[in-house]
Amino acid sequence: MISKEAVKRGYNRGNYVVGAPTQPGYAAGIEKVGGEAYFQKDAVVVSADVLAQLAAAVDELVTETADVIAGTRDWWAGSMIGETAGTPATPTAVIAKVSTTEQVQAVMRIADAANVPVTVSAGRSNVTGSALPVRGGIVLDVCEMNKFVSFDEASQIVEVEAGMFGDIFEEMVQKDFGMTMGHWPSSYAISTVGGWVACRGAGQLSTRYGKIEDMVYGMDVVLADGSLITVGETSAAAVGPDLLQLIIGSEGTLGVITTVRLKLHRLPDYGRAIAYGFASFADGLEACRQIMQQGANPAALRLYDNLESGLQFDLADQNVLLIADEGAQEIVDAVLAISERVCAETGAKLDDAVIFERWLDTRYLTGKSAEGFKRSPGFVADTLEMTGRWRDLPAIYDEVVAAINAVPGTLAGSAHQSHAYVDGACLYFSLRGDVAVDERAAWYRAAWDAANAVILKHNATLSHHHGVGLLRAPYMEESLGAGFAVLRAVKAALDPKNLLNPGKLGLEA
Numbered sequence: 001m002i003s004k005e006a007v008k009r010g011y012n013r014g015n016y017v018v019g020a021p022t023q024p025g026y027a028a029g030i031e032k033v034g035g036e037a038y039f040q041k042d043a044v045v046v047s048a049d050v051l052a053q054l055a056a057a058v059d060e061l062v063t064e065t066a067d068v069i070a071g072t073r074d075w076w077a078g079s080m081i082g083e084t085a086g087t088p089a090t091p092t093a094v095i096a097k098v099s100t101t102e103q104v105q106a107v108m109r110i111a112d113a114a115n116v117p118v119t120v121s122a123g124r125s126n127v128t129g130s131a132l133p134v135r136g137g138i139v140l141d142v143c144e145m146n147k148f149v150s151f152d153e154a155s156q157i158v159e160v161e162a163g164m165f166g167d168i169f170e171e172m173v174q175k176d177f178g179m180t181m182g183h184w185p186s187s188y189a190i191s192t193v194g195g196w197v198a199c200r201g202a203g204q205l206s207t208r209y210g211k212i213e214d215m216v217y218g219m220d221v222v223l224a225d226g227s228l229i230t231v232g233e234t235s236a237a238a239v240g241p242d243l244l245q246l247i248i249g250s251e252g253t254l255g256v257i258t259t260v261r262l263k264l265h266r267l268p269d270y271g272r273a274i275a276y277g278f279a280s281f282a283d284g285l286e287a288c289r290q291i292m293q294q295g296a297n298p299a300a301l302r303l304y305d306n307l308e309s310g311l312q313f314d315l316a317d318q319n320v321l322l323i324a325d326e327g328a329q330e331i332v333d334a335v336l337a338i339s340e341r342v343c344a345e346t347g348a349k350l351d352d353a354v355i356f357e358r359w360l361d362t363r364y365l366t367g368k369s370a371e372g373f374k375r376s377p378g379f380v381a382d383t384l385e386m387t388g389r390w391r392d393l394p395a396i397y398d399e400v401v402a403a404i405n406a407v408p409g410t411l412a413g414s415a416h417q418s419h420a421y422v423d424g425a426c427l428y429f430s431l432r433g434d435v436a437v438d439e440r441a442a443w444y445r446a447a448w449d450a451a452n453a454v455i456l457k458h459n460a461t462l463s464h465h466h467g468v469g470l471l472r473a474p475y476m477e478e479s480l481g482a483g484f485a486v487l488r489a490v491k492a493a494l495d496p497k498n499l500l501n502p503g504k505l506g507l508e509a
Contacts, residue, residue: 019146019165021124022190024073026080038082039129039470041509043092043136050114054096057106059144062095071095072139074124074131075187077382078471081440089129092136095121099144101220101228101258107140108256109226111499119501120252122163122195125187127383128469130199130251134503142194145258151177156264157217162194162257169193179264182209182299185465186364194257200249202426202465204363206419207292208299208325211465213248215263221247221255224495232261246490251467252501254494271326272336273300275355276347277318281305282394283346284319285417285425289390291323292420296338298325302359305397307414308430312362313355321347322359373411378437380444384429384451385418388460393417393425396458400429403450409435409443413451419464426464449474468505476506 037043046054055061062071069088072095073079079089096107111118117137124131133139145163152158158173166188173179184203185191195201197219202211209215218232232244247254278284284303291301303321310316323339325332343349373379388396397415404413411432419426429451433443452475455462462472462479477484484506491498491507503509 018189019168020143021122023070024075024080026084037091038079038087038089039132039134040090040092040136041134043090043133044117045092046094046116046137047114050110050116051094053110054094054107054138057110058096058098058103060097062097065091068093068095068139071141072121072124072131072133074126074129076127076129076132076469076471077380077444078129078441079132081380081444085437085440090132090134090136093119093133093139094137095139095141097141097144101145101222104140104142104145104222104256104258105226105228107138108222108224108499111138112225112497115497115499117499117502118256120194120198120256122192123165123187123190125191125195126199126467126469128463128467128471130467130469130501130504132470134470134509137499140256142256142258143192145194146192148172149259153177156266157261158264159259159261160193161259162192162197162219164193165189166191166193166196173264174267177264178267180267181215181262182265183212183215193260193262197248197257197260198251199467200465202419204302204418205299205326207297207301207421208327209265211419213245216244216248217261217263218244219247219257219261220259221257223255224497224499228258229255249467251469251504253491253504253507254500256500268326268328270329270332271299271324272332273322273324273356274336274340274343274352275323275350276321276343277309277315277350278303278321278347279319281319281397281415284321285390285393285397287321287343287345287347288417288420288425290342291339292422292425294338294342296335298323298335298339299327300324301339301417301420303417305401305415307412308416313358315350318348318350320350320355322355324356373432373434376434378435378440379433380435380440381430381432382444382447383466384431384448385426385464385466386429386455386460386462387419387424387426387464388455388458389424392458392460393427396454396460397427399454399457400427400451403454404429404431404447407433407443407446407450409433409439410447428464470503473504473506 117135119133120140121131142163145161147161149159196212309320401413415429418428431447435443
């Protein structure tokens with residue numbers, strides 16, 4: 001079986017506290033934090049009167065600048081570039097720590113009355129700057145909203161508070177109920193259930209279990225004025241637009257998620273993996289298309305290009321495709337039989353056991369790792385995940401890698417396909433550069449601009465699961481076209497004072 005233990009292998013919390021945010025590694029190397037804020041503009045300073053009201057309403061209020069910097073720090077490369085240069089991302093704010101929905105409502109009522117912006121925060125594992133308080137004000141820390149609420153055994157629905165961390169959640173549902181959600185993002189131990197929902201996250205086995213938006217049954221949400229609503233609560237419906245899906249992926253701009261009901265699966269007791277090598281990335285993509293369109297949906301269907309195949313499997317002359325599945329034996333064997341038949345037409349059989357074990361041990365070496373590359377103070381690495389139609393993906397792969405590599409200072413661009421569907425797939429690109437320290441920000445934006453120009457040209461989707469935040473904000477209006485005005489209208493209707501996480505999703509700060 002894949003998910004119970006194997007998918008967790010390779011992730012180590014180190015000395016961090018279970019059930020609490022981890023501090024990004026770059027924090028330890030910072031020697032100065034006295035410069036101007038890297039991302040804040042016209043930051044709102046919370047008045048003494050509002051501070052007094054907050055102190056009476058929440059569990060803890062954090063006001064010291066150094067503590068605010070530490071308590072808002074995230075894993076975005078853009079934040080790292082600024083802070084390691086002595087300019088902390090968002091130093092002006094106060095952090096209000098809460099543990100109940102009623103406290104969230106109280107904070108929003110205080111903020112609404114005083115016109116103070118509020119940015120929801122939890123695990124802070126985000127890599128797009130989505131939880132940075134760019135307008136200052138109040139950071140609403142919901143990590144203590146981490147309680148189990150109920151389990152409906154007959155319906156396989158579990159209810160938990162949004163601040164529960166992923167590793168604690170999955171351990172609980174496996175141990176106590178013999179279930180799994182099948183949601184295994186690489187950040188699962190430093191991210192929360194609410195964060196998964198707010199950013200439309202995906203796990204490594206999403207081709208079998210779906211993305212987070214497929215797993216949410218219902219949830220409770222506090223709006224900008226402090227009112228509480230419940231959305232979802234149905235397996236399927238025809239009662240107008242889906243308000244649940246409106247909130248999922250809104251990155252805290254439309255409401256504060258407080259409690260979530262999630263659909264579970266029975267723990268699998270059988271799993272298998274196979275692996276093939278292809279002469280080109282395009283050949284591997286075609287095999288993946290055929291597998292999906294012939295009715296198979298293996299838990300993991302991951303294709304690595306030459307560079308990443310070399311990094312992970314020491315097979316730089318191959319484009320390695322790993323296919324793994326888990327569940328009822330009859331289903332798994334049928335899925336892999338289809339996959340074997342498709343792959344055998346153009347691919348070369350690899351050692352299944354060796355490839356699978358290497359994948360478990362090395363899959364985090366791709367992406368942001370410096371493995372295999374020189375490393376200097378000017379080294380920058382990031383990942384870019386997007387989705388497109390099968391017909392366009394081979395060209396998108398070629399053009400994005402070429403565009404990244406054409407930016408002066410780039411070490412290498414590469415990609416793997418990480419999540420697949422009947423109509424298309426997610427390509428997960430890696431960007432690596434090595435430039436002068438004071439040129440890091442310029443290289444970073446140039447690389448992102450170059451890659452997204454290709455994505456926009458092909459009318460593909462900007463993000464598959466990392467979300468928008470600040471990073472993709474410059475591309476949102478062009479990407480959504482006339483639909484962007486609709487997004488603005490929804491935001492204005494639900495949050496007319498623009499208090500909730502301003503500046504995200506490409507919306508006005």
